Amino acid sequence: MSTTKRRVAWKRSFAPALSRFVFIWTWPPSTIPAPRSFPKKISGTRASSKRFAAPDLSTNSTRNRRSKVSYYTSLRDYIKTLESREKLFRIQREVCRETELEPLVRWQFRGLPESERRAFLFEKVASVTGRQYNMSVLSGACASSRAIYALGMGCREEEIFDRWINAQKHPIDPVVVPMGPVQEIDIDSHHDDAVDSIPVPLANPGFDSSLRLTAALWVTADPETGQRNVGIYSGYIRKGGRISVGLGAGKDSRIHLDKAREKGAPLKAAVVIGPTPNLIYAAASTFPYGVDEYAVAGAIAGKPLELVRCRTADLYVPAQAEMILEGEVSLDEMDHNWPFGEFSGYMAGRGKYPRFIVKHITQRKNPILLDLVAAHPPCEGSKLKQISTEAIFYHGLKENIGMSGVKQVAIHEESGGWGFFVIQLKARQPAHAWQALNSAASLTPGLGKIFIVVDEDIDPHDLDAVMWALVFRVQPHRDIQTVTGRRPMMDPSAVSPAQPGWHHHYPEPHGSSALLINALRKWNYPPVALPAKEYMERARQLWQELELPPLKPKSPWHGYELGHWPEELRNAAAAVAAWREPEEGGKKES
Numbered sequence: 001m002s003t004t005k006r007r008v009a010w011k012r013s014f015a016p017a018l019s020r021f022v023f024i025w026t027w028p029p030s031t032i033p034a035p036r037s038f039p040k041k042i043s044g045t046r047a048s049s050k051r052f053a054a055p056d057l058s059t060n061s062t063r064n065r066r067s068k069v070s071y072y073t074s075l076r077d078y079i080k081t082l083e084s085r086e087k088l089f090r091i092q093r094e095v096c097r098e099t100e101l102e103p104l105v106r107w108q109f110r111g112l113p114e115s116e117r118r119a120f121l122f123e124k125v126a127s128v129t130g131r132q133y134n135m136s137v138l139s140g141a142c143a144s145s146r147a148i149y150a151l152g153m154g155c156r157e158e159e160i161f162d163r164w165i166n167a168q169k170h171p172i173d174p175v176v177v178p179m180g181p182v183q184e185i186d187i188d189s190h191h192d193d194a195v196d197s198i199p200v201p202l203a204n205p206g207f208d209s210s211l212r213l214t215a216a217l218w219v220t221a222d223p224e225t226g227q228r229n230v231g232i233y234s235g236y237i238r239k240g241g242r243i244s245v246g247l248g249a250g251k252d253s254r255i256h257l258d259k260a261r262e263k264g265a266p267l268k269a270a271v272v273i274g275p276t277p278n279l280i281y282a283a284a285s286t287f288p289y290g291v292d293e294y295a296v297a298g299a300i301a302g303k304p305l306e307l308v309r310c311r312t313a314d315l316y317v318p319a320q321a322e323m324i325l326e327g328e329v330s331l332d333e334m335d336h337n338w339p340f341g342e343f344s345g346y347m348a349g350r351g352k353y354p355r356f357i358v359k360h361i362t363q364r365k366n367p368i369l370l371d372l373v374a375a376h377p378p379c380e381g382s383k384l385k386q387i388s389t390e391a392i393f394y395h396g397l398k399e400n401i402g403m404s405g406v407k408q409v410a411i412h413e414e415s416g417g418w419g420f421f422v423i424q425l426k427a428r429q430p431a432h433a434w435q436a437l438n439s440a441a442s443l444t445p446g447l448g449k450i451f452i453v454v455d456e457d458i459d460p461h462d463l464d465a466v467m468w469a470l471v472f473r474v475q476p477h478r479d480i481q482t483v484t485g486r487r488p489m490m491d492p493s494a495v496s497p498a499q500p501g502w503h504h505h506y507p508e509p510h511g512s513s514a515l516l517i518n519a520l521r522k523w524n525y526p527p528v529a530l531p532a533k534e535y536m537e538r539a540r541q542l543w544q545e546l547e548l549p550p551l552k553p554k555s556p557w558h559g560y561e562l563g564h565w566p567e568e569l570r571n572a573a574a575a576v577a578a579w580r581e582p583e584e585g586g587k588k589e590s
């Protein structure tokens with residue numbers, strides 16, 4: 001690094017002033033074409049100087065609370081909140097990035113209840129070679145638990161869903177600022193050394209043979225329309241600072257790359273390292289093509305994201321991030337990749353990925369590497385996918401398909417956050433069940449292996465309740481269908497891992513398949529066989545008086561009628577509860 005020319009572009013004395021005032025650049029400058037979705041209106045907003053105080057949990061109104069607090073100004077600001085909420089382990093002893101770092105964090109997913117999981121800040125990272133890194137590594141900070149995810153959203157756990165719905169309905173366009181801390185230092189040569197200096201951890205030592213940048217946000221623009229995309233795609237780092245990008249088929253930036261190939265010009269890209277968590281949440285989410293993740297992230301934060309222009313491309317990156325790698329995705333140079341752990345919980349196979357050629361790097365002083373714990377569920381990857389996909393599918397079914405009867409969409413994290421969907425539905429007519437199932441399966445061709453619709457009395461998030469519905473509200477010959485033509489997502493049941501590149505194959509001629517299950521009651525049922533509500537409520541009072549252990553009620557916690565319960569049987573039950581003989585008579589029913 002001694003020969004690396006570093007230019008301090010950010011006057012230290014100016015930095016504190018900038019964090020208080022945001023200068024809005026005139027946009028678009030006449031020489032730079034504006035991406036289509038880019039700020040529609042630039043108002044002279046000032047960034048709030050208020051730090052994000054941990055949400056005031058005493059008030060019930062999201063709107064009121066949001067007007068009182070402002071979102072994190074940077075990843076560093078967020079770390080302070082994690083620490084003050086006792087959601088951070090600060091690790092000061094030296095930890096090896098190849099053999100110790102990820103296995104240590106992984107233990108909390110394999111050995112602690114979710115409520116006890118925390119983020120880890122590794123302050124002294126070394127390599128097996130003995131090399132010491134200047135960067136610290138923050139892992140598990142975005143989605144180790146629902147509680148941490150809520151902190152990252154700047155809200156309470158029960159507000160996460162509403163915030164996601166609001167973010168889809170009311171995105172907030174970003175604003176461009178003239179400079180930001182992420183451009184404090186410029187590295188304009190010896191990029192390989194600079195990339196080598198990033199302490200990217202090895203996720204699954206013993207099986208992974210690729211170091212993987214997991215929390216890398218790839219910013220690209222559609223070569224035809226200028227439409228921006230920001231997506232999390234793994235960056236595979238090889239010795240000598242080589243990076244390749246795992247752009248999956250159908251992903252938005254892959255569409256940009258394919259269009260760039262057609263035009264014969266390399267695809268400019270910027271890799272963002274260390275943004276605030278709202279951007280991680282937006283970039284890991286599968287929105288319809290054309291949605292600007294920066295605007296969604298702005299809506300999560302309740303204020304526009306501040307962007308700076310890259311040094312070498314007409315791409316815009318978060319001003320407050322930790323580091324930016326600017327460069328080009330090569331059209332012809334592909335790197336052979338070694339296997340790595342995938343969201344299915346299994347190792348993926350070997351593959352070929354396009355090479356990313358770094359042209360310029362900007363960064364803060366002492367940047368922090370943000371890492372996401374991915375692969376075997378539960379992990380941050382499965383939580384990220386689960387939470388936003390629930391909200392995106394709910395929004396898609398209600399707003400795009402117009403299914404007003406959809407009450408909830410639940411995805412179970414064990415399916416990698418993308419595989420097992422349960423839709424709670426109030427069907428107005430029998431065909432609604434199949435409309436919901438077919439529509440959900442068609443929203444994204446690779447997402448979802450099993451789709452189930454359940455009635456309103458089934459908690460879709462509770463697998464015990466779902467299982468009960470599957471067994472007693474379903475006749476397989478009548479209520480189950482399979483649909484084909486789907487894209488298998490790294491699914492070893494679809495293509496044999498003995499085939500080279502199996503994890504990207506579309507098995508001809510029918511692709512992979514998904515299961516659609518209509519678990520709605522097809523007619524009236526007898527009551528649920530639990531004590532009626534009034535008896536359970538009285539018993540709960542008694543429970544408390546007896547000072548028995550605290551209860552966490554699980555639905556259903558009382559019996560209720562489901563349409564088939566003749567008056568005679570209702571009366572008989574009431575009579576026996578009052579120690580009277582039930583009266584015989586009227587129509588006999590069982």
Ligand SMILES: Cc1cc2nc3c(=O)[nH]c(=O)nc-3n(C[C@H](O)[C@H](O)[C@H](O)COP(=O)(O)O)c2cc1C
Pocket residue numbers: 214215229230231232233234235245246247248249250251252253283284285286287372373374380381384385
């Ligand atoms: C930790 C992590 C790593 C990911 N790696 C990849 C990857 O290498 N390739 C890919 O296509 N998607 C990857 N994804 C999934 C994408 O982030 C997700 O599909 C997102 O919707 C992509 O953005 P897009 O919809 O704008 O294409 C990853 C997600 C997470 C959370």
